[in-house]
Amino acid sequence: MKKKSENKKTKTIKVDYLARVEGEGSLYIKFQDKKVLDVKLKIFEPPRFFEALLRGRNYLEAPDITARICGICPVAYQMSAVHAMESALNIKIDPMVRKLRRLIYCGEWIESHVLHIYMLHAPDFLGFSSAIEMAGRYPKIVERGLKLKKIGNKIISLLGGREVHPINVRVGGFYKIPDSSLFKSLEEDLKWAREAAYESVKWVSKFDFPEFEQNYELVSLVHPCEYPFNEGKIVSNKGLSISPKKFDDYFKEEHVAHSNALHSKIKGRGAYLVGPMARYNMNYEKLSDLVKSTAQEIQFPSTCLNPFKSIVVRSLEVLYAIDEALRILSEFEMPLEPYHKTKLKTSTGYACTEAPRGLLYHRYKIDDKGKILDAKIVPPTSQNQKSIEDDLGQLVPQFSDLSEEQLTWKCEQAVRNYDPCISCATHFLKLTKEEI
């Protein structure tokens, strides 16, 4: 339900239930003329206590337990979990296993980004209140999106054992590597997908985008040789360059009263932005030639600070993920063994990987029997919460001449720019019991 209350001086925008985002949240903005007095992105999805759940479990269970944090990006949780455990135990994975991890991540980027582009975000730009309404007018386009998403799911299903909450990912590699003939069967689908993804880029590039830019501190992984999925340094466009081991030294999480999701900040600096726009800006040169030439074809620059254009960036990343998947398949050779066995020791491991929505940090402390003693997980959506609120604070004055209904829609669209995954953001809450 949307309400507006108006006295002589102040107005409020209140959206009780945000539509077309994953999870449950609401929006509250109070403003006076062109001055924003208060912005709250309220996350009321219940906290889920996964970090507490992990304590006492075996280290091998971390990818399976954390995958349950999210049904749309389970692979991201599994990747951050296994890389963190491997960092704790000094495990070096087989080079082909490394490529297959990139492949399964390609699958997740494809299905997650396509779901967001076609079902959640494109309707905003075309004036539809829902994907259902859009499908009635453009059934073939929506069908293209559904088929693209399905191909992303197929990659995950092949390597992960199933589409939702894969079961084949483990510390050291995979429990089993599928037969090479099964990889071959993906190629035809991916060749169709590459054409479809190219058409998707051209389609979204024609949308009308409001003029809106912020001076973000963009944070993403940066790798010397590749567009980042699983590995790299944590780098920002304002001078940060650290290993994942140093994450806790530079980033902090805070609980705010209006949200069940923690807010993240860079210590001494403030809000920052993770996700496709950060990755694109920080790693443009590492995109494949096809993606760079497509970006040039649609006259999309190598830097983009307009969050409304993140839909174009996501489309380019879908094209990249498909191109990268085909490249990996062309180089496939069966690894000598599906996973490295581990030698346990008391240790702490750290990892960041690039979930579809951005940087995902895991840290685990384990004992010499492999029991998890402590865990910390920082998902991308909680890292972006402050930036979302800051965007809204700047957006409302710029568009305050719009009607109440149009301004409310613009604000909701601004939240959807970030493709927030609220289920991920509420995985953790410190509970303090106060007895009166």
Place this chain on the structure above:
Amino acid sequence: MSSTLIIGMGNRTRGDDQVGLRVLDLLRRDLGAQVEIIENHGDGLDLLENWCGKKNVYLIDAYTEESDTIGKIKRWEANKEKIPAQHFTSSTHVVSVTEVIELARAMNKLPENLIVFAISSGNFEHGSQLSRDLEQAAETVAQTIKYEIGENRHA
């Protein structure tokens, strides 16, 4: 291949969310190869592909409605009528059942007969079992579907 498909939606590790799958367990026992049976564990968008080419589809899922007693059963012929959206607002699936059905309707991809059974549920805690009321409801829905198929109600 049978022209009748039965789809159960849900998650076996989340309490009452597994009720749709429980109905399938009961039907597999009695119907076997007479019909095609599919479990859908979370991606509602898969339904469009699942029922492509099928004439008669039964879909079973859990729903929530505060005013309904746990175990209450609702039935809709979704190809003829809209399902109230409020029953599936808090969906554990990527896209809710009502959204997928309306998407299919907009794209002219509904099966000729789509019968939706929804069972009022209350407990979705991770690791919990199916509640007793839902076990009974699952039995009732399974019996109803068997009867309808036996009567060729949608032939």
